[in-house]
Amino acid sequence: MNLCLRFQFSIDVDTASYSFMRASLNQNVLPQKNAVRIEELINYFPYEYSAPTNKEEPFKANVSVFPTPWNKDTKLVHIGIKGYEIDAKEKPRANLVFLIDTSGSMNEPNKLPLVQNSLKMLLDTLHEDDSVAIVTYAGNAGVALPPTKAKDKGKISAVIDNLGAAGSTAGAEGIRQAYQLAEQNLNAKGINRVILATDGDFNVGITDTNELKSFVEHERKTGVTLSVLGFGRGNYNDELMQTLAQNGNGNAAYIDNLNEARKFLVEEAGSTLFTIAKDVKIQIEFNPAQVAEYRLIGYETRLLNKEDFNNDKVDAGDIGSGHTVTALYEITPVASKAQLVDELRYPKPSTTKTVETDNKSNELAFVKIRYKLPNGDTSKLITTPVTTDQAYKSVDEIPVESRFATAVAAFGQLLRSDPYLKDFNYDKVMSLAEGAKGADKFGYRAEFINLVRLAKNAPALPPLK
Structure with missing residues (x-):
């Protein structure tokens, strides 16, 4: 007491x-x-x-x-x-970057396949003028989809469906590229957010939690926030997920099944995305x-x-x-x-x-x-x-x-x-x-x-x- x-x-x-x-x-x-x-x-x-x-x-x-x-x-x-x-009519437009872990550790049914289905659920809730980009990372990071209007849902879904898991985990480089892409497409009057989907097993590049914390703390000043979606068990890094979300001015959820994905990304999409x-x-x-x-x-x-x-x-x-x-x-x-x-x-x-x-x-x-x-x-x-x-x-x-x-x-x-x-x-x-x-x-x-x-x-x- x-x-x-x-x-x-x-x-x-x-x-x-x-x-x-x-x-x-x-x-x-x-x-x-x-x-x-x-x-x-x-x-x-x-x-x-x-x-x-x-x-x-x-x-x-x-x-x-x-x-x-x-x-x-x-x-x-x-x-x-x-x-x-x-009100739905008042909701600002969203500039979203999906940052997806495609490393070998994500090659399990409750990891990358669940990520893919979860993000497609979120896609269904977006306004046609919202923007979506996709960055992936494994041994290195790269842009899988440049900023694309949500009305082109078929194109975005196809990129998500074609993702595969292999290699090591350059998570820090992926985070850098995702923030850079979000800042290049910044909507001053809208929502600017990186949505990270990972098991948190970063093992290439910056792996120290404090360094990653400092990076997202610095980046939040640009107006880009961070949501963290955790997947899988075993090597799931709970401490890192919480640190990134808390210091990136976002939120953290652990997605253990499709019902949880629906709750967080569909039923609660407003509270998840719109501050x-x-x-x-x-x-x-x-x-x-x-x-x-x-x-x-x-x-x-x-x-x-x-x-x-x-x-x-x-x-x-x-x-x-x-x-x-x-x-x-x-x-x-x-x-x-x-x-x-x-x-x-x-x-x-x-x-x-x-x-x-x-x-x-x-x-x-x-x-x-x-x-x-x-x-x-x-x-x-x-x-x-x-x-x-x-x-x-x-x-x-x-x-x-x-x-x-x-x-x-x-x-x-x-x-x-x-x-x-x-x-x-x-x-x-x-x-x-x-x-x-x-x-x-x-x-x-x-x-x-x-x-x-x-x-x-x-x-x-x-x-x-």
Whole structure:
């Protein structure tokens, strides 16, 4: 539990960890603990949060407080935001470069053939005036298709179909060429994105993760962003995929089957490609009169320093059209038996006036969200208090969306052997999720419950080296 009562982090819209976890469980093994990123499990699912009404304020915070299912002496603070959904007529034109790994390691049914089918699905969603180019890399890199209008779908599909896998992996050279091609065809008012499809097995040229990170950090300043699609298992490089996506101002997904490709590239094409706010940061300040300790569940790789929150030069995550982002804090109320750390002998002197303190006595916390509009350089601020009026007395009373997100958070913590869960087990996760399935239009929540059932009996893998 954390004692510093102000905390900030960058949002994360990646979902790769969920799909990787699913692929593991479908092979009857638990995922490695350090491959389980709880925020990516939670954010895999769409949530029915209140939506903003205009793109100048592209999202708003939905906040609730309720008892923690795994600890009767703590509470959960649920923060959910939903991005403004761009109308199809408003969507800007896209300048896309498909960067496809055609090295020998991709010569498996769940790699290059799945890449080909996935990208053709995305092709079907594009406007006829969108542009597509294709760069491939194996022992060396080359342009397989120069920028071509999406209306010439037959030509683009033929190039994708004719790809074959062989040779070593000059991934870094491929990335360079893809960015160069995207910049040559830059659309100042549109979407400019490299979409990398790979297993991440870079073994020729620059292979150091930090060097690749520095390269994509530099290139994002040109206005070209990066989406990373991971494929396959065995030599799949999860760390590299996450590093490239986070520092390329894009998103990462792990494609383990055609249904996942359809979800990420068709059903969620708007949120995948069309950014409605960038550099989105969340800061929450807890009221020390109400909250003794807290912890953020997940987001370990997205934490920010206090001074970073107001610094517009510090990069953070982007959010796409209609996308939802969820965060959960577990808080320990003052005087709760769950408090893990002794009270300070010398508490910090109060600097607030008594009247001001009285006016805020029902506040548990104060949430600030900073963001920039897609073409802006100066951040804007959204704030909302978290009050006792927003607190529910029992888990059964809380909204379905909050309940389901809590079930997913509990599952992620079980997979990581989190000590905070005590005797909360897989059966209790299933029970919580079963009561929060909602409409479940695409069956994602039903699939989740089945995965919990598989995890209950799956053996464990050794940790990633």
